[in-house]
Amino acid sequence: MSIRINPSILSCDFADLRGQLALIADADMAHVDVMDNHFVPNLTFGPPVVERIRAVSPVPIDAHLMIDDADANAPVYAELGCESVTFHAEAAKAPVRLARELRRLGAKASIALKPATPVEPYLDMLGELDQVLIMTVEPGFGGQSFLDVCLPKIRRARQAISASGLDILLQVDGGISLQTIDRAVDAGANSLVAGSAVYGAESPAAAIGALRERAAA
Ligand code: DX5
Ligand code: ZN
Numbered sequence: 001m002s003i004r005i006n007p008s009i010l011s012c013d014f015a016d017l018r019g020q021l022a023l024i025a026d027a028d029m030a031h032v033d034v035m036d037n038h039f040v041p042n043l044t045f046g047p048p049v050v051e052r053i054r055a056v057s058p059v060p061i062d063a064h065l066m067i068d069d070a071d072a073n074a075p076v077y078a079e080l081g082c083e084s085v086t087f088h089a090e091a092a093k094a095p096v097r098l099a100r101e102l103r104r105l106g107a108k109a110s111i112a113l114k115p116a117t118p119v120e121p122y123l124d125m126l127g128e129l130d131q132v133l134i135m136t137v138e139p140g141f142g143g144q145s146f147l148d149v150c151l152p153k154i155r156r157a158r159q160a161i162s163a164s165g166l167d168i169l170l171q172v173d174g175g176i177s178l179q180t181i182d183r184a185v186d187a188g189a190n191s192l193v194a195g196s197a198v199y200g201a202e203s204p205a206a207a208i209g210a211l212r213e214r215a216a217a
Helices: 014-022 047-056 070-079 095-104 120-128 148-164 181-186 204-216
Strands: 004-007 030-035 061-066 084-088 108-113 131-135 169-173 191-194
Touching: 004 030, 004 169, 004 204, 014 047, 030 047, 047 061, 047 070, 061 070, 070 084, 070 095, 084 095, 084 131, 095 108, 095 120, 108 120, 108 169, 120 148, 131 148, 148 169, 148 181, 181 191, 181 204, 191 204
Parallel strands: 004 191, 030 061, 061 084, 084 108, 108 131, 131 169, 169 191
Antiparallel strands: none
16 A cells, blocks of 8 residues: 655745745645634635645645635635645535535545544545545644544544445544654554654655655555
């Protein structure tokens, strides 16, 4: 199983987005955290900035939307060309309809679950999804510690995805580093988001390489 590494630009220097994106040309995708100060207690950027990020990024965009009213707001990110759009289950009234809409607009459809949200209620919609994101920190901030309590949920999701035979990525986001990536991969994750572990390193490119190597070991 090939492992994807998607650096989160949340930990990059926002004054130099173009330059910071150029540093992760070896990554699989750029993970772009959109926060609205309502769904999470932090605020980043919205459609106009994401559109420019997409235009200058050397790799496709993995948009992670931590925003309320996903049903109305998530399709905008598919329309502006994000290759993958992740909405939060807790913020969507009609997740199946939303996932279908994202696909109709040409994006990969992905659902995210906060640490306390169970995965079981969403397993019967796997056929509508291209990715499931299990959060291993409370969403909102980079640099937090990986929550081991989420490991059984990652295993459960892996079991269901494998049993379905569908081509669905299992992404883990929060606290991924050289110290924790093994735990996520052993539990079945095949797409890893890393913010501070990549942009906090002296060489983001070397950090991506090291995470890849560790995940493959
Ligand atoms: C947190 C974001 C993450 C964050 C991860 O809410 O969704 O993508 O950037 O940062 P690290 O890897 O530092 O935990
Ligand atoms: Zn994220």
